[in-house]
Amino acid sequence: MKQLEQxxxxxxxxxxxxxxxxxxxxxxxxxxxxxxVLASVFKVPLLVAFYRQAERGLIDPAERVTVSPxxxxxxxxxxxxxxxxxxxxxxxxxxxxxxxxxxxxADTLLARVGLGEVNATLADxxxxxxxxxxxxxxxxTAMREDAxxxxxxxxxxxxTDPAVLSRLRVLDPARTSRSTCxxxxxxxxxxxRDEAAGPASCAAVRRLMGxxxxxxxxxxxxxxxxxxxxxxxxxxxxxxxxxxxIEYPDGGRYAIAVFTRSIGTAQNQPRADAAIxxxxxxxxxxxxxxxxxxxxx
Amino acid sequence: MDLVRHLRYFVVIAEELHFGNAAxxxxxxxxxxxxxxxxxxxxxxxxxxxxxSRQVRLTGAGRLLLPEARELVARAERIRELMARTVRxxxxxxxxxxxxxxxxxxxxxxxxxxRTGNPDVRLIxxxxxxxxxxxxxxxxxxxLGVLRxxxxxxxxxxxPVLVQHPGVLLREEDELATLATVHLADLAGRELVLxxxxxxxxxxxxxxxxxxRHGFVPAEVRHAVHGQFTIGLVLAGTAVALGQRADVPGVxxxxxxxxxxxxxxxxxxxxxxxxxxAGFADLTTRVLRDDAGxxxxxxxxxxxxAPRPATGFLS
Numbered sequence: 386m387k388q389l390e391q392x393x394x395x396x397x398x399x400x401x402x403x404x405x406x407x408x409x410x411x412x413x414x415x416x417x418x419x420x421x422v423l424a425s426v427f428k429v430p431l432l433v434a435f436y437r438q439a440e441r442g443l444i445d446p447a448e449r450v451t452v453s454p455x456x457x458x459x460x461x462x463x464x465x466x467x468x469x470x471x472x473x474x475x476x477x478x479x480x481x482x483x484x485x486x487x488x489x490x491a492d493t494l495l496a497r498v499g500l501g502e503v504n505a506t507l508a509d510x511x512x513x514x515x516x517x518x519x520x521x522x523x524x525x526t527a528m529r530e531d532a533x534x535x536x537x538x539x540x541x542x543x544x545t546d547p548a549v550l551s552r553l554r555v556l557d558p559a560r561t562s563r564s565t566c567x568x569x570x571x572x573x574x575x576x577x578r579d580e581a582a583g584p585a586s587c588a589a590v591r592r593l594m595g596x597x598x599x600x601x602x603x604x605x606x607x608x609x610x611x612x613x614x615x616x617x618x619x620x621x622x623x624x625x626x627x628x629x630x631i632e633y634p635d636g637g638r639y640a641i642a643v644f645t646r647s648i649g650t651a652q653n654q655p656r657a658d659a660a661i662x663x664x665x666x667x668x669x670x671x672x673x674x675x676x677x678x679x680x681x682x
Numbered sequence: 683m684d685l686v687r688h689l690r691y692f693v694v695i696a697e698e699l700h701f702g703n704a705a706x707x708x709x710x711x712x713x714x715x716x717x718x719x720x721x722x723x724x725x726x727x728x729x730x731x732x733x734x735s736r737q738v739r740l741t742g743a744g745r746l747l748l749p750e751a752r753e754l755v756a757r758a759e760r761i762r763e764l765m766a767r768t769v770r771x772x773x774x775x776x777x778x779x780x781x782x783x784x785x786x787x788x789x790x791x792x793x794x795x796x797r798t799g800n801p802d803v804r805l806i807x808x809x810x811x812x813x814x815x816x817x818x819x820x821x822x823x824x825x826l827g828v829l830r831x832x833x834x835x836x837x838x839x840x841x842p843v844l845v846q847h848p849g850v851l852l853r854e855e856d857e858l859a860t861l862a863t864v865h866l867a868d869l870a871g872r873e874l875v876l877x878x879x880x881x882x883x884x885x886x887x888x889x890x891x892x893x894x895r896h897g898f899v900p901a902e903v904r905h906a907v908h909g910q911f912t913i914g915l916v917l918a919g920t921a922v923a924l925g926q927r928a929d930v931p932g933v934x935x936x937x938x939x940x941x942x943x944x945x946x947x948x949x950x951x952x953x954x955x956x957x958x959x960a961g962f963a964d965l966t967t968r969v970l971r972d973d974a975g976x977x978x979x980x981x982x983x984x985x986x987x988a989p990r991p992a993t994g995f996l997s
Contacts (some may be wrong), residue, residue, distance in 0.1 A: 406860070406862060409859065409860040409861070409862070410860070411860040593957055596991055598991040598992050599992065600990065600992035604990060604992070610985065610986075610987045610988065611986045611988060612984060612988060613990075614990065616989075633862065635862065635937045636862065636937070637862025637863060657964065672861075672862070673861065674861075
């Protein structure tokens with residue numbers, strides 16, 4: 386009973402979760418319809434919108450673009466962390482956007498696709514609770530404004546202060562990019578069933594999510610060589626998320642979304658990371674078990 | 683002169699080293715045999731035998747000729763036999779039987795690959811249950827069978843035994859269809875479709891025993907010979923069936939947790955297999971392994987690695 390709540394409580398977080406069998410629709414959830422902060426998980430709808438535009442001939446994924454070092458949003462990975470001008474194809478920037486959650490690559494794609502188009506795609510896919518509010522650069526600007534920080538370096542030193550955190554708009558689902566766990570698993574289900582876009586586009590999105598490098602959240606709950614884990618994380622102060630798909634060798638495949646907010650304000654939250662994997666595993670085991678029943682566990 | 687016939691006389695005399703015995707073996711009188719050897723020696727321009735009053739011995743030339751002559755005589759006989767069979771209409775044909783549930787694509791692959799490798803052999807495939815195959819093999823009406831084990835039949839030879847783990851076929855609306863994998867025990871109380879015991883005695887009994895051991899005691903066992911009848915019973919919601927994955931509207935296939943059941947299958951023939959039969963048996967085993975996903979009995983299950991960037995090479 387309440388096994389999921391127990392896992393989250395022990396890890397010092399509040400958790401929201403939804404897991405669904407992609408082929409049968411059997412599901413399990415905890416706060417699955419409550420609004421949650423997307424953070425970098427917004428890069429999944431961005432990627433879907435990108436490939437849908439490519440299908441309509443509006444974008445050439447192989448087009449090479451140059452990302453200049455000026456004005457790059459913060460972030461410690463990919464192009465965001467590089468010092469010099471980078472020239473790469475749009476689809477390779479999409480790879481960096483997903484595999485290491487590169488913010489500079491994401492904003493380059495978003496500038497091409499357009500925020501309005503991402504939200505139009507979400508509406509078209511029937512995901513009414515999902516909304517992308519800003520680019521990575523705009524998200525960081527909002528954080529600096531709310532915290533009163535001059536630059537990213539200063540902001541980093543302020544985000545363990547509970548008083549500062551309480552002022553951040555980007556931690557309020559009503560004022561930042563948002564979704565629900567159920568909307569996210571629906572989006573993943575559509576990607577895995579080739580419904581979110583054409584089959585080739587969906588396959589491209591699945592490939593990139595399978596190339597995500599982080600092993601500490603969803604993947605940590607499935608430490609088996611023959612189980613495939615594809616996902617996209619999202620991280621902000623006190624926010625630890627991941628949405629993804631778990632595929633078993635017997636053909637069973639499960640879309641899962643786990644969103645957490647930690648009670649503590651430390652930047653490093655290894656127990657919250659691990660709880661995402663543990664909770665996901667419990668949910669998937671439940672979906673695979675012989676005992677029938679829908680709802681909380 | 684008829685060189686092949688003369689060489690045949692030579693071979694027989696070389697084997698007997700006695701003109702009288704050789705003539706008797708050939709069913710002719712000794713003088714004409716001696717005459718023919720003389721004619722062969724004239725034709726080839728060598729002496730083949732040293733004849734004294736007491737014994738006959740091969741000369742050096744004779745020893746050299748013997749293996750060559752044997753080869754030529756044997757080949758000539760093969761030509762005659764082959765042509766005679768052509769006239770009778772039974773040239774290189776191969777009568778093979780497979781179980782009715784083998785699967786269309788596997789059967790197609792089997793036939794196509796045999797044709798590619800043996801364009802001159804006519805393959806006659808039939809579908810047949812294990813019991814009928816045993817009777818036909820022993821009765822000489824079948825050259826090669828593909829049958830289910832265990833089967834007790836003396837006089838039959840078997841190829842390597844391959845194993846297949848059946849899953850369960852359920853009606854789409856069945857509550858168990860919402861699960862990715864099904865425990866055998868969860869089928870408890872449902873009716874089960876199996877091939878008739880008379881047709882597949884080994885498989886029938888082992889499957890039922892396996893089901894009972896894992897907690898599935900069927901409310902009733904229905905018997906179906908053909909796939910369509912089986913699917914019909916499943917679609918009607920009255921029973922579940924065991925077998926390999928099938929794409930039929932209204933029916934879902936689910937693997938059984940832990941692969942509790944194992945169906946064993948192998949090729950079979952009577953006595954010493956001919957070249958064609960042995961070749962087709964090898965091919966069948968390969969096709970069952972590659973195209974039907976069966977594994978060698980006792981082999982550990984194949985493992986598959988889903989690569990992850992964080993645990994890959996050099997990361």
